[in-house]
Amino acid sequence: MGIEAWYMDSSDEDQRKPHKLNPNQPLSMEDLQKLGVYHWKLNADIYESDPELEKIRKEQGYSYMDIITIHKDTLPNYEDKLKMFFEEHLHLDDEIRYILDGQAYFDVRDKEDRWIRISMSKGDLITLPAGIYHRFTLDETNYTKAMRLFVGEPVWKAYNRPADDFDIRKKYLASLQGS
């Protein structure tokens, strides 16, 4: 089964709230794939020795992994990190995150620059393509544990919007033509 995604409302309520429209305007996995966002559902209970995960890591070349636990008692500079994660940004590489426990929201911009909220929970693996504008927030449960994957030596540098003159941004937008 896929993850849940929806167009966000424009309320300035707490970022951790769902921000669904009324009526809800959901998006399908196919809609997300048109934006270059891909999702797998795995069994997070066996993440240390999951052949499914190993297969994806081999196919995609995700040679690097680490685990980040986002909770006020475990993450140093918790508040600053959450503020940074929620600043709209892009990366020069794909952002690959696998939720091992808890849940969280990844928001991405669509072709018309509207915010789409993607609700991720235990077992959801997602890849956000290099050059897509996005942001991250915990939800009202205030906890997630995520595996971060990368091709080779990780580069976590985020470039806050605007970054429209970046080659990777132009390349990303060009990749959306026709989808």
Ligand SMILES: CSCCC(=O)C(=O)O
């Ligand atoms: C789920 S990991 C926390 C978010 C993050 O690493 C990022 O926004 O780059």
Ligand SMILES: [Fe+2]
């Ligand atoms: Fe990011």
